Amino acid sequence: MELKVGKVNQTMELLPISVVGLGGWGKNVVRSFSQTRRAKLCVLCDENEEVIARQAVLYPYAATTTQYSEILAESNIHAVALVTPSPSHFNLAVQALNAGKHVFVEKPLSLTVGDAKELVALAEKKQRVVMVGHLLEYHPAVNLLKSLIQTGELGDIHYIYSHRLNLGVVRLEENALWSLAPHDISVVLYLLGKEPTHVTAVGQSYLNPGVEDVVFLNLRFGEEHMAQIHVSWLDPHKERKVVIVGSKRMAVFDDMHPSEKVRIFDKSANVKIGTANYVESITVRHGEIRSLIVPNQEPLLSETQHFVDCVLDGKTPRSDAHDGLRVVKILDAATRSLHQNGMPVEIL
Structure with a gap:
């Protein structure tokens, strides 16, 4: 034809x-x-x-x-x-x-x-x-988080964690790591602008032998940053969330929230140099919570x-293809860590 x-x-x-x-x-x-x-x-x-x-x-x-x-x-x-x-x-x-x-x-x-x-x-x-x-690299909320990091609004970034959870859809061949985690891995790399040095991953198969229904993935970025990604299709909650903890403020992107998708928590904890008493050296600050306006743009x-x-x-x-390669390298290393009961695997 x-x-x-x-x-x-x-x-x-x-x-x-x-x-x-x-x-x-x-x-x-x-x-x-x-x-x-x-x-x-x-x-x-x-x-x-x-x-x-x-x-x-x-x-x-x-x-x-x-x-x-x-x-x-x-x-x-x-x-x-x-x-x-x-x-x-x-x-x-x-x-x-x-x-x-x-x-x-x-x-x-x-x-x-x-x-x-x-x-x-x-x-x-x-x-x-x-x-x-x-897809999430083109989400207006993720781009808003990126601008918060770039402008120093959150201070020095300590760590990031994300949840991608639901009850279903259960895959029979592709595990939760390969099916769900590429979204969150790409977001973490995009937000931090760097690649991890090591990964660890643990997971478990409950429904189909050899196909992990739940995976906890940890990324280490040298001594400076770390990130954790939790993915599962065997969870009571439907959750799509990214949390960034900085030295000045903290930000939360909750994609399931109907209106307040990005919020800034004016909270932090800092160490006061020169204080003899350890308890007195830690200062915890609780400020306001602000909801930011997210542009109404369809990510796709x-x-x-x-x-x-x-x-x-x-x-x-x-x-681009280089970005795709970075994500596949992490997925590959995480798979090897899964098969070694969570042993750290270096990203080569």
Whole structure:
């Protein structure tokens, strides 16, 4: 079958794109690219014809196919968005890059460090944009936290912790670490602007042997910072929270709160130098709690807009292939720590 994809008027500066994988999260990515400025949604691709049919009703102007090879062969498609199962990310991305396409790929970039490094090198060789769907890096609340750190509003950052918890959805093959933690790992790296030196991870499988339902991941950033990430689909609470503790103030991003998503706690604890009595040397301060205004921007639309802008304007994405590699390196080290009962593993 030959795809009927119209030629793009280059003077309009549109990015012709195909979305591959339309089930689950994929339908949201399709919707977002259909609303993204300077993007032209050209082709919808999925192995399941019923899934394609449901999306084709919503986007009748887009061509459809069950064959990824047809998209690769179509010269009028300049970019692909891969919203497919994690094990397929590497092979599909390699094929797209070798076909000269720019690539938006959902997290994680790949399942091994070696594959992630290969994608970084191939993207640079082909001079194509590879952007990983680290969605929370484009959340306005996370960007607000980043500005609080950069302006010194919180003081020196001591530590960060995050919770990503719920009862379900239970995965049968991908554990909670690989399924849920990439979001929080990418946020921690983005906020601190550095990579950890060591990780430790402990978890447990309760529902399906060998597939951890709950994981506690600890990141050490030398002697200065640390972070803990708690992920689980076996928890009574639905919680999406990031807490930053600084020397001056503390900040909380609670994504489940209906209105006050980011709050600053004017609280701190400090040591008074030169005091003989240890108890008297510790001063604890309790101040006001402020709720900050978070811009009303959909993270997914900001993410897809960023991808299109980077491709058309020749810029490097915030969550580029290097960012994807950093996250995969941590996931890989955490997996090894899990298998060694929480032994520290160095990030190489």
